[in-house]
Amino acid sequence: MFEKYYNKLEPRDQRPPRLSEVKITGAEIAQLRSRRKSKSRMGMERVMGLSVDQKFELVQKELEDAKDEIRHMRANAERDLQHHEAIIEEAEIRWTEVQREVHEFEKDILKTISKKKGSILATQKVMKYIEDMNRRRDNMKDKLRLKNVSLKVQRKKLLLQLRQQLKIENAQFLETIEARNQELIQMKLASGNTLQILNAYKDRAKALALNRQLRKQLSEFRAPQVMMYIREKIRNGDLEKTIRVWERKVEIAEMSLKGYRKAWNKMKTTNEQLQATSGPGK
Incomplete structure (x- = not known):
């Protein structure tokens, strides 16, 4: 039972070699055939050589496989049982109908024929029975046809009502969406106003903080001494005089620069005139 699980746990280098992997002689083949008889005993000995954890793992896997197999068998059995029960129920209903028809036929026809063999009345009775059966079948067909027509009319009415209901609900949903959109617009406007108010409060808070800072500086301000003020005043006057x-x-x-430029321009003009007058004489 545990052989296939043991082979999964056993390392490949510790497994016995296969016949296709080993070259053996005829005598060795005979020995291997004799060993097959004690295969189950060897398997048990190999299992006995396992540790407790390995044995527990083998038993756990075997138990899980058995549970899965039982679960599948139970599901298949339940499905087959339901199928057979449905077949039996249908057969019982059909058998009941057949018995009822046989009983009516025997009551209406066979008893009359047995009493009056070869009479015209028996033949008429049979024909009347067949006509009644056909009439009942026709009546059933008419009833089913009328019921089908009625169901179609009812279906059309239900579809019309459903469409009208959908239109009404659609209009209501559109109104609700429009109302939600208006609420969203109002909320956006309120949010904008809130942001403006918040910014105004922030500016006011900044102004108050600056005012407090200036007040603090003003409260901490101390006027300089008289002699220091006089010295600074004298120094300021000296700087203004120097400026x-x-x-x-x-x-x-x-x-002076303007005079120099004017004299330079005059000398430059005189020089150009002298050069101009001396040029033709040469």
């Missing part, structure tokens, strides 16, 4: 002196020097330098 005015340098500005005057710049103005004088600009005026």
Whole structure:
């Protein structure tokens, strides 16, 4: 039983070699044939040589396979049982109908024929029975046809009602969607207003923070001492005088530069005139 699972667990290098993998003589083949008789005993000895965990794994796999096989067999048996029960139920219904027809035929026809053999009445009775059967069959066909027509009309009515109901529900859904869209627009507008208000509050908070900072600086401000103020004032006056002196020097330098440019241009013009007058004489 555990041979196939043991072969899965046993390493390949520890398995016995196959006949196709080993070259043996005729005597060895005879010995192998004699060993086949004790195959089951050897299998049990090999299983006995396994550890407890390996034995447990073998038993667990065998148990799972047995459970799967039982599950499949049970499912197949239940399916076959349902099929046969349906066949038996259909046969019983058909047998009941046949028995009823046979009983009616025997009651209406056979008893009359047995009492009055060869009479015209028996023949008429048979014909009447057949006509009644045909009439009942025709009536059943008419009933089924009328029922079919009625079902078709009912189906059309139901389809029409369903379409009308779908149109109404569609209109209601459209109204609901439009209302939701309006609510969404209102929410977007409210969100925009909220953002504007939030930005205004942020600007106000920044202004308040700046105001607090300026107030803090103003509260921490201390006026300088009188002598320091006088020294700074004198230094400022000296710097202003120095600036005015340098500005005057710049103005004088600009005026001198203008005079130099004017003299240079005059000398340049005179030189050009001299060159022009001396040129033809040469």
